[in-house]
Amino acid sequence: MRKSTKGEAMQSDILYLLHGADQAMSAYDILAVLRKAAPRLAPMTVYRALKTLCANVQVLRIESLNAYALRQTEDTDGPVILSICDECGALRETVAPEVLVSLTRMAQQSGIEPTHHVVEIHGQCSDCGTADLNSRGHLTAPDEDRKQKHSRGTHDQ
């Protein structure tokens, strides 16, 4: 059996940690937990492992929270639209390439050639309660039965 490298060991530690977490974790949180077992662990080691995990589409970076979570959608390596409950931290990934195509076109029309998309929607999940069915501007995707109170950056018109 091939001996795993230090980097690979770090990556599986992080995956294990994120798997057990019920919310996204910041790199600092991850470092703090891992340091309980390895007090001299360098932040750079954690950052490097996170970068690899993101590149391998195993972990998702949530820009607006400056945090990381396990990637849920396995059937695509393309960008996803993230819906985030501000109450409980629940995350939902939506694969909607047509929305991203529209956003690309919109950016191009304003003179920016996009290199990547970050679309994150904040709101309240149905478990947390008061999401308003009639709220304007919520994202509707075929597999999206949730309601967002505050939708931003997802209009394709």
Ligand SMILES: [Zn+2]
């Ligand atoms: Zn919630």
